[in-house]
Amino acid sequence: MLARFRVATTATGVRRQVWVFVFDDLDELRRSHAAAHGRDYDPDDDVAGSVVIQQGFRWPSPDPGPVIVMRLWTGQLTASTIAHEATHVATALYFMDSIAAWDTRARTVLMGAHEPLAYVVGDLTERINDRLHRLRLHS
Numbered sequence: 001m002l003a004r005f006r007v008a009t010t011a012t013g014v015r016r017q018v019w020v021f022v023f024d025d026l027d028e029l030r031r032s033h034a035a036a037h038g039r040d041y042d043p044d045d046d047v048a049g050s051v052v053i054q055q056g057f058r059w060p061s062p063d064p065g066p067v068i069v070m071r072l073w074t075g076q077l078t079a080s081t082i083a084h085e086a087t088h089v090a091t092a093l094y095f096m097d098s099i100a101a102w103d104t105r106a107r108t109v110l111m112g113a114h115e116p117l118a119y120v121v122g123d124l125t126e127r128i129n130d131r132l133h134r135l136r137l138h139s
């Protein structure tokens, strides 16, 4: 692992932290991701970034202090990837802090089945970011 740091947000009204692990070795990232999911490592897994709630807040016992880890690879540190992974975090935090019922049908979508949403946010972020840079309007 090349770097490891934490970031925090209070955007949902609750202070939440996310660990960010940055790898320069993609294979190491994939092994770390598989282990965090409790799965066997598969070299064919197409993972170049990930988010795993590694501790707390798992069905069927919600935990108010989850450990959320985002894994990033130096070969793909793009606005698209970061926004994509941040969307995975955001949906989990939205569910934790803004949806009152733990056993709601929204849990399925907000806690995992939202890849298309993450790709849309990542794709639009990258395109808008690129245009702002070209227009020299980016801060």
Ligand SMILES: [Zn+2]
Pocket (backbone or CB within 6 Å): 084, 088, 115, 118
């Ligand atoms: Zn994803």
